[in-house]
Amino acid sequence: MQYRKDRSGAALSVLGFGCMRFSRKGGGIDVDKAEREIMAAYEAGVNYYDTAYVYPGSEAALGEILERNQIRDKVRIATKLPQYLIGSRAAIDRYFREELSRLRTDHVDYYLMHHLTDVAMWEKLKKVGILDWIAEKKQSGAIRNVGFSYHGNTENFLTILNDYDWDLCQIQYNYYDEVSQAGVEGLRAAAAKGVPVVIMEPLRGGKLVNLPQGAAQLLRESGRGWSNAEWAFRWLYNQPEVTVVLSGMNSLDMVRENCRVASEAEAGALGEGELQTLAAVSARIREKEKVGCTGCRYCMPCPKGVDIPGAFRCYNEMFIESKRQGRIQYAQTVGLTKEPAFATQCIGCGKCEQHCPQNLPIREKLKEADKALRPLPYKLGIHAARRFMFRKTS
Numbered sequence: 087m088q089y090r091k092d093r094s095g096a097a098l099s100v101l102g103f104g105c106m107r108f109s110r111k112g113g114g115i116d117v118d119k120a121e122r123e124i125m126a127a128y129e130a131g132v133n134y135y136d137t138a139y140v141y142p143g144s145e146a147a148l149g150e151i152l153e154r155n156q157i158r159d160k161v162r163i164a165t166k167l168p169q170y171l172i173g174s175r176a177a178i179d180r181y182f183r184e185e186l187s188r189l190r191t192d193h194v195d196y197y198l199m200h201h202l203t204d205v206a207m208w209e210k211l212k213k214v215g216i217l218d219w220i221a222e223k224k225q226s227g228a229i230r231n232v233g234f235s236y237h238g239n240t241e242n243f244l245t246i247l248n249d250y251d252w253d254l255c256q257i258q259y260n261y262y263d264e265v266s267q268a269g270v271e272g273l274r275a276a277a278a279k280g281v282p283v284v285i286m287e288p289l290r291g292g293k294l295v296n297l298p299q300g301a302a303q304l305l306r307e308s309g310r311g312w313s314n315a316e317w318a319f320r321w322l323y324n325q326p327e328v329t330v331v332l333s334g335m336n337s338l339d340m341v342r343e344n345c346r347v348a349s350e351a352e353a354g355a356l357g358e359g360e361l362q363t364l365a366a367v368s369a370r371i372r373e374k375e376k377v378g379c380t381g382c383r384y385c386m387p388c389p390k391g392v393d394i395p396g397a398f399r400c401y402n403e404m405f406i407e408s409k410r411q412g413r414i415q416y417a418q419t420v421g422l423t424k425e426p427a428f429a430t431q432c433i434g435c436g437k438c439e440q441h442c443p444q445n446l447p448i449r450e451k452l453k454e455a456d457k458a459l460r461p462l463p464y465k466l467g468i469h470a471a472r473r474f475m476f477r478k479t480s
């Protein structure tokens with residue numbers, strides 16, 4: 087296993103165990119099977135275990151396995167505050183106590199604000215006293231490091247990153263999503279501040295394993311003999327700004343294979359040819375896209391707050407992955423921000439089109455995208471979710 091450093095200089099395994107995808111049995115987690123997988127990873131040197139309050143049964147299973155094997159003090163636990171459920175400081179305490187109890191521990195090594203998509207979510211937490219709360223917990227040792235996991239756009243990521251002295255952050259990132267969400271810009275900004283970055287979705291939920299035929303062929307023809315997953319992991323480890331890559335491992339074969347790659351792949355090891363191969367694979371996947379937007383963001387900011395590249399990315403996702411996936415992404419990254427960024431907010435001023443290097447008919451394509459991305463049930467769902475998320479809390 088190879089290790090990279092956190093802010094305090096502690097060594098974190100470059101491969102982290104994502105505890106969201108444990109196998110299930112009889113309505114709950116198959117704890118014995120998960121134990122075999124976790125112990126295989128532990129013995130191969132994995133010391134970073136990521137869970138969250140809302141992953142069903144995950145914290146309790148992890149706590150049980152670490153206790154059974156008496157390795158709690160030998161590993162780092164990352165878990166998350168369900169910030170979207172928080173309306174008061176008392177609620178923060180309640181959730182945290184429950185998490186400690188599930189995890190059978192008296193401290194959390196990395197405590198993340200879960201699933202921020204917008205600055206407003208962080209501001210809401212500040213209003214209910216999260217900063218004092220964190221300071222107290224850090225002082226008492228109940229929380230050792232504080233971070234956030236993120237799914238919004240690059241601008242909001244940078245604002246949140248710069249608003250607090252974070253110990254760590256977690257972003258979705260892979261060779262296909264190089265410019266989506268926090269993106270490479272967010273990754274490098276965090277690294278430049280000395281904030282370690284944990285990567286989630288390295289295989290894009292399995293999509294970079296089950297590649298379209300033409301794309302998979304490009305990898306095969308390269309002659310490296312790496313599996314599709316190995317290419318994706320190697321691309322991440324190649325970047326020194328990446329600290330830990332999470333993988334939701336639920337088979338011993340997967341654990342062994344991922345540990346092997348994590349012990350071999352070094353930062354800066356990929357050559358120009360290999361990077362070009364992956365760029366070609368990414369382009370091949372994108373051939374199915376409806377709008378040839380590269381995510382460069384030269385069109386931004388829009389005076390009416392439209393997230394232009396965000397809308398196009400979600401629209402394309404409908405054709406690359408599935409309609410549902412594109413619509414969920416749109417709801418999450420464009421619809422559930424404090425100030426929504428829907429394509430329908432466009433007033434047709436045309437400013438964006440003057441800056442687009444791809445010469446895209448942005449105004450026309452935005453209309454088309456919003457229509458496809460927000461059919462009536464989704465409109466109603468987003469409306470209800472917004473009312474809940476941005477309700478007044480005491």
Ligand code: SF4
Nearest residue numbers: 388432433435436438
């Ligand atoms: S045309 Fe629409 S999307 Fe483009 S800058 Fe103007 S308001 Fe924004």
Ligand code: SF4
Nearest residue numbers: 379380382383385442
């Ligand atoms: S300038 Fe054009 S290609 Fe770049 S993000 Fe905007 S719409 Fe996409």
